[in-house]
Amino acid sequence: MMLMKVLLQKATAKRQLSNISIIKAFCGFATMSKFDLPERLIGNDKSVWVEYIGLALKYKPLNLGQGFPDFHAPNTVRNALANATLGTNPLLNQYTRSFGHPRLVNALAALYSKLLSRNLDANKEILVTSGAYEALYATIQGHTSPGDEWIIIEPFFDCYEPMIRISGGIPKFIALRPTKASGTVTSADWIFDKNEMANLFNEKTKGIIVNTPHNPVGKVFTFEELQFIADLAKKWDTLVVSDEVYEWLVYQPYKHIRIATLPEMYERTITIGSAGKTFSVTGWKIGWAYGPENLLKNLQVIHQNSVYTCNTPIQEAIAIGFEEELKKFGQPDSYFTSLAEELLPKRDYMAKFLSEVGMFPTIPEGGYFMVANWTALENKVKLDEETDTYKDYKFTKWMTKNVGLQGIPPSAFYSNEHKHLGEDFVRYCFIKNDENLKEAADILLKWKNQQ
Numbered sequence: 001m002m003l004m005k006v007l008l009q010k011a012t013a014k015r016q017l018s019n020i021s022i023i024k025a026f027c028g029f030a031t032m033s034k035f036d037l038p039e040r041l042i043g044n045d046k047s048v049w050v051e052y053i054g055l056a057l058k059y060k061p062l063n064l065g066q067g068f069p070d071f072h073a074p075n076t077v078r079n080a081l082a083n084a085t086l087g088t089n090p091l092l093n094q095y096t097r098s099f100g101h102p103r104l105v106n107a108l109a110a111l112y113s114k115l116l117s118r119n120l121d122a123n124k125e126i127l128v129t130s131g132a133y134e135a136l137y138a139t140i141q142g143h144t145s146p147g148d149e150w151i152i153i154e155p156f157f158d159c160y161e162p163m164i165r166i167s168g169g170i171p172k173f174i175a176l177r178p179t180k181a182s183g184t185v186t187s188a189d190w191i192f193d194k195n196e197m198a199n200l201f202n203e204k205t206k207g208i209i210v211n212t213p214h215n216p217v218g219k220v221f222t223f224e225e226l227q228f229i230a231d232l233a234k235k236w237d238t239l240v241v242s243d244e245v246y247e248w249l250v251y252q253p254y255k256h257i258r259i260a261t262l263p264e265m266y267e268r269t270i271t272i273g274s275a276g277k278t279f280s281v282t283g284w285k286i287g288w289a290y291g292p293e294n295l296l297k298n299l300q301v302i303h304q305n306s307v308y309t310c311n312t313p314i315q316e317a318i319a320i321g322f323e324e325e326l327k328k329f330g331q332p333d334s335y336f337t338s339l340a341e342e343l344l345p346k347r348d349y350m351a352k353f354l355s356e357v358g359m360f361p362t363i364p365e366g367g368y369f370m371v372a373n374w375t376a377l378e379n380k381v382k383l384d385e386e387t388d389t390y391k392d393y394k395f396t397k398w399m400t401k402n403v404g405l406q407g408i409p410p411s412a413f414y415s416n417e418h419k420h421l422g423e424d425f426v427r428y429c430f431i432k433n434d435e436n437l438k439e440a441a442d443i444l445l446k447w448k449n450q451q
Contacts, residue, residue, distance in 0.1 A: 044162035048412035061406040062440055064428040068282040071433055074335050076324050077279050081317035092313050098304050100128030101315035107322035112290055116261055124293040130307050132245045132274040132287035137163055139241055139270050142298030144169040148206035155413030157215055172200050173415045186363045187219040201232050207239030213246040216371050216427040218364020220254045230262045245274035248336045250366040251344055270295055275318045284314045350430045353441035357448050368431035375424045391423040403447045
């Protein structure tokens with residue numbers, strides 16, 4: 001009898017709790033689960049890449065959205081990777097130094113010492129990371145206290161903003177705006193307002209992120225623009241994070257300028273690079289950051305407590321790639337030189353067929369992306385069939401599903417208050433085989449002629 005009484009009491013209590021939960025939910029008092037997304041991550045859970053890769057897998061369009069080559073990387077690095085994993089040294093398949101494989105940091109130090117005209121300490125001024133993505137993450141996490149402000153130039157690679165917010169920082173935005181709406185538009189025509197830029201700097205500013213050559217516009221920042229930013233950084237004692245992953249992809253006659261080479265700027269600049277972009281091996285996910293020892297120390301703390309160390313054989317292969325490139329530096333057969341030369345006709349071909357179909361492309365000075373204004377085609381696209389808020393999402397999704405060509409919506413690269421600035425554009429990638437670029441042209445022209 002006693003056992004029965006206890007069971008009845010438990011059942012009654014359970015029903016009462018259930019009823020209370022129902023009442024709370026009905027009245028809007030439902031409590032959060034302890035396993036809900038932490039507050040610092042709320043609003044940062046969406047990714048244009050996750051969404052559009054899913055679309056590509058479902059509809060199987062010709063994918064000119066993601067920025068990866070569809071042709072082989074140089075034999076130098078591919079053979080070096082095979083030799084590293086299959087060679088006689090068993091340690092090349094084991095852990096290596098946390099802050100960078102010795103052979104790789106020495107190769108990077110040799111290269112950037114040459115480019116910066118200063119002697120970099122391979123062990124103290126270079127950190128190898130799991131892609132440039134981790135280099136950015138370690139930089140922002142390592143240098144942000146709650147309430148610190150970071151200036152972001154729009155459009156921006158979409159990880160900048162969530163990384164700052166997750167770190168407790170506050171992003172402040174300034175947009176590049178095209179100064180021409182017709183005729184031939186180049187990425188040089190996209191500029192920032194100097195007064196607007198100057199007004200963003202204040203005592204709370206921790207730093208500014210500069211991406212040159214720029215993704216997605218392809219802008220190569222001029223010496224004057226970089227000097228203006230540098231002067232503000234020195235005036236307000238702020239960091240500069242220079243995202244230079246496309247440093248070798250600059251088209252003649254333009255020149256890439258490293259802001260760390262400007263007077264008194266190495267001391268306050270963290271520069272980020274990428275093996276994926278340098279050697280066309282985006283799947284290898286190796287990047288790096290270089291800068292003064294006192295600034296890199298913060299990144300090392302984040303790195304050693306998260307990733308700790310990166311893939312050893314891949315670092316070995318990239319080191320060999322850099323060693324070979326240093327031997328050929330400045331020569332026509334250097335991959336640093338030849339890749340941009342190979343991409344130039346691809347760039348011009350894409351600009352031609354986008355123009356022929358009725359879009360207005362921006363001709364990039366660097367990188368391997370092209371943004372194009374698509375609004376002249378709006379009457380040919382059934383935007384109302386898509387439910388997204390922004391027109392560029394509707395356009396790119398409709399084109400993926402109905403035309404078979406995928407681009408990326410540039411509003412993903414803007415803050416909420418400025419997303420309207422990207423709605424009239426689409427981003428395409430031209431580091432693709434000529435056959436695939438020709439297919440893209442055929443798809444668009446066939447579609448246009450059927451309308």
